[in-house]
Amino acid sequence: MTATVSDEISSAVLGVPAALPAEAAAHFAARLAFEADVSDVHADLASGVSGVVVVDTRSEVAWDQGRIPGAVHIPTARIAELAPRLIDPALTVVTYCWGPGCNGATRAALAFARLGYRVKEMLGGFEYWVREGFAYDCATGTEQRPVDDLTAPRSGISCAC
Template sequence: MSYVTDYPAAAPEEAAAWFSRRLSLETDCSDVHEAISQHQQDFVLLHVIGCQAHFDQKHLPGAVHLPHAQINVETLAQWPTGTLFIVYCAGPHCNGADKAALRIARLGRPVKLMLGGMTGWHDEGFAFEGDSQQAT
């Protein structure tokens, strides 16, 4: 037996439930980019990193700057109740998007985390907006 098969695979029904659940909570850079590029953006993209200068320098196209610490009933009131929020932060080394997603969910709003954050966006070769338009 290999290390891969030391633990048997889950039953297909269990795997389907797991991956369906995971996809209901997360999205990825490629899917977000595709929606934006095809003018099919049916969500609000939130840049949840706190620093305004960071947002001004570089952010994802069409993103709204709303630091996770400022997410509350009042700051979300500008969007209809059923609005889906996609949150992102600097990357896998940052938990700001998790904090934002938790706040949004606790406020009864739909939310997904964009895997990879800005690091993932850069790794995919997608362009940024802002004063510094390089993908660095």
């Protein structure tokens, strides 16, 4: 079946026309300059990529409940105070908070950017790290939950998107 344009049915999608290809390319390239997903962050951490530091921006209680292994803990309100002492400005900072319903990682990314750091926000936050079946550290050790098949393949193998 070939997709064609038809004027017969009103479209909710096309009510606002899609951007021109060059504008769309610029938009999506810009988004990727500001965002990373949990699978890509996990892949970089697992392979030991240098140049990236992951920062958990949540409270101490949240940190104790669970965190990404290797992450640095700097609550958003303390970034201006602690980042210059804890984070090499040559590194790209990846911020995360609870999940997609929380904009704490966005606020933290803004705080790092204002301090002159290169920064990306990890989409999905800690919630999607756990839901994709990646191990996490907590006050009692390391834990891992089964993959939520609404967020990642059941096999645990990357979706390769």
